Amino acid sequence: MNEEAYLQDYDKGAFEAPLLTVDAVLFTYHLDELKVLLVERSNHPEKGKWALPGGFVAEDTDKTLEDTVVRKLKEKTGVAPPYIEQLYTFGGAGRDKRGWSVTVCYTALIAHQACQSHIDTVSDVAWVNVARAEKMDLAFDHEKILRYARERLRQKALYSIVPAYALPKKFTLPELQRVHEAIIGKPLQKKSFRRRIEQADLLIDTGEKRSEGGRPATLYRMRAKSGDYTFVRNLEQ
Amino acid sequence: MNEEAYLQDYDKGAFEAPLLTVDAVLFTYHLDELKVLLVERSNHPEKGKWALPGGFVAEDTDKTLEDTVVRKLKEKTGVAPPYIEQLYTFGGAGRDKRGWSVTVCYTALIAHQACQSHIDTVSDVAWVNVARAEKMDLAFDHEKILRYARERLRQKALYSIVPAYALPKKFTLPELQRVHEAIIGKPLQKKSFRRRIEQADLLIDTGEKRSEGGRPATLYRMRAKSGDYTFVRNLEQ
DNA sequence: GTAATATAGTGCCCAAACGACACTATGTGA
DNA sequence: TCACATAGTGTCGTTTGGGCACTATATTAC
Structure with missing residues (x-):
């Protein structure tokens, strides 16, 4: 037809x-x-x-x-x-x-x-x-x-910070790491995780801190939206 | 409704x-x-x-x-x-x-x-x-x-060999590199390209060669299909 | 106060991966 | 047999990422 x-x-x-x-x-x-x-x-x-x-x-x-x-x-x-x-x-x-x-x-x-x-x-x-x-x-x-x-x-959890959207606007890096770990199903290396996030430059330090029993963690929020929230690695140029 | x-x-x-x-x-x-x-x-x-x-x-x-x-x-x-x-x-x-x-x-x-x-x-x-x-x-x-x-x-051209499907069953690596370059829009480093492909282990040496004026190039074909034809890098474990 | 403890965050080493580029290899044709 | 053209490799220095011990800063116990 x-x-x-x-x-x-x-x-x-x-x-x-x-x-x-x-x-x-x-x-x-x-x-x-x-x-x-x-x-x-x-x-x-x-x-x-x-x-x-x-x-x-x-x-x-x-x-x-x-x-x-x-x-x-x-x-x-x-x-x-x-x-x-x-x-x-x-x-x-x-x-x-x-x-x-x-x-x-x-x-x-x-x-x-x-x-x-x-x-x-x-x-x-x-x-x-x-x-x-x-x-x-x-x-x-x-x-x-x-x-x-x-x-x-x-x-996405392996090379982006999209999982951050499963958290409230402000969140700490240890929190975010736990989300990633829950998604991936196995523990992540703290240093590697933080290095990735720092390089992506998609989070903003709010200046605030939150304590959970030990040293208080820095609270971050997502940088203003702009396209996909993935690391630069595989996208763009 | x-x-x-x-x-x-x-x-x-x-x-x-x-x-x-x-x-x-x-x-x-x-x-x-x-x-x-x-x-x-x-x-x-x-x-x-x-x-x-x-x-x-x-x-x-x-x-x-x-x-x-x-x-x-x-x-x-x-x-x-x-x-x-x-x-x-x-x-x-x-x-x-x-x-x-x-x-x-x-x-x-x-x-x-x-x-x-x-x-x-x-x-x-x-x-x-x-x-x-x-x-x-x-x-x-x-x-x-x-x-x-x-x-x-x-x-896909950056981290997979999917572009090989735009070529006949048997093809040479220089040919494949030219396809990738046409897709990406800029020249690729020969050594890096070949390293990636070797590591992916998705091509099979047919034993045949093809000459294009200089030293003959090895003819390869795709390994038997199995899922997506991407490099291991971002997929699986 | 001060020490123990708990969690956050960093320094640093080593190995794997990648870009760059010079080098070797092997064919064709003058 | 020598230039030329194209295929393919050796290797170096840089970057990336895992691993892990270390430091930093809070709370809690005494």
């Missing part, structure tokens, strides 16, 4: 286009654990199962795919996440029993404290430890999506 | 879902130039303009999004490319005058000789120098997509 014939069918509604959705893997860090936001499905199909937050494009209000994701995340958490990035688009004939479907997936990060109060007010949304979520029999192919997002985040 | 209400509308055909397409940025290397495959549009909208090859999902024959891309590329080149990878999904209200649309884009590579004979038989398909293509006023947002693909390919 050529494009013209297809479009005629499409316009007449005689043709059923693939179901298009948007999903988000929203990570946070809380109590020494990497967690992901899950939503209990209230509709068929897969009713009752837990799923990644997501939904359909609202053609009247959304201008971009990111608008759609952010809108959906706001519905669940009350706020827009400070970091969001397209992950991958999964599509095919088999991933939804209703037929051909496509989902454009995003990875997002947010500080736990930024949305905990909102999440506590609803019962069908929860932060779940990532390792546990991966064994939970999620709806559709969401387990696969979650694993993919986790692996990508792991790569 | 919640999901259930949306689906009812959707099933009734009362709702117009975003137009979903798939596009490919197919690169090759020929006569010292990096080229991209373009197709002259024969249908509205944007009729007459050159565009990236692509089209709609055929729900009856395609099982995955990759099937769709490969099918479309076969229509234009006669063969399936040896390398294909999802690039990014562009979507929004403004990119197609018909309204909300989404396109899942792929980057692909192929040897020029593998499809030249087929392409010569049709008039609406052509290999175009990448730099020239980027100034050509392509259809829709295809210029943006092309630039994005080129930048991503550039990154």
Whole structure:
């Protein structure tokens, strides 16, 4: 079938286009654990199962795919996440029993404290430890999506400071290192970690300190946004 | 609008879902130039303009999004490319005058000789120098997509040997280096280049040689496929 | 006060990786 | 057989990163 014939069918509604959705893997860090936001499905199909937050494009209000994701995340958490990035688009004939479907997936990060109060007010949304979520029999192919997002985040934790968005605006380097370690799954060398961060020059010393029982640690915040928050190494020139 | 209400509308055909397409940025290397495959549009909208090859999902024959891309590329080149990878999904209200649309884009590579004979038989398909293509006023947002693909390919050329797929099965290291240089846009250090490739251990010495006026160069081929063809550096452990 | 303890942050060595570039190797053709 | 052209290597100095012991600065115990 050529494009013209297809479009005629499409316009007449005689043709059923693939179901298009948007999903988000929203990570946070809380109590020494990497967690992901899950939503209990209230509709068929897969009713009752837990799923990644997501939904359909609202053609009247959304201008971009990111608008759609952010809108959906706001519905669940009350706020827009400070970091969001397209992950991958999964599509095919088999991933939804209703037929051909496509989902454009995003990875997002947010500080736990930024949305905990909102999440506590609803019962069908929860932060779940990532390792546990991966064994939970999620709806559709969401387990696969979650694993993919986790692996990508792991790569980012190795050479970027994107994981800092899972923390509050101000944070200490030991804190950030613990987040990276939780994502990567093994301890990091303190010196190497700090050297990387210093070279990237993406953090600003706030001048404040925070004590956790020993010598107080310097509080940092992210430098003003400018493109991707990765180290210079593999990007740009 | 919640999901259930949306689906009812959707099933009734009362709702117009975003137009979903798939596009490919197919690169090759020929006569010292990096080229991209373009197709002259024969249908509205944007009729007459050159565009990236692509089209709609055929729900009856395609099982995955990759099937769709490969099918479309076969229509234009006669063969399936040896390398294909999802690039990014562009979507929004403004990119197609018909309204909300989404396109899942792929980057692909192929040897020029593998499809030249087929392409010569049709008039609406052509290999175009990448730099020239980027100034050509392509259809829709295809210029943006092309630039994005080129930048991503550039990154890959810095730490992987994916560009080898723009060459025939057997190739020499000086040849491969020229491809990388064309992609990156500046000369590479011969020794560093060869060191990287040796360490990656992804090429096999065929035992054959090829002369180009001086000392004959060793012919290599890619090692059997296994995942992504990137160097170990940023991937795995 | 002062010592013990806990956490933050630095100095420094060594090994691996990389850029730069001169050198050797091996073919073609005058 | 000698110039030339292209392929491929040796090697040096710099950079990057892991490892680990050291110093720094707070709290807590006595």
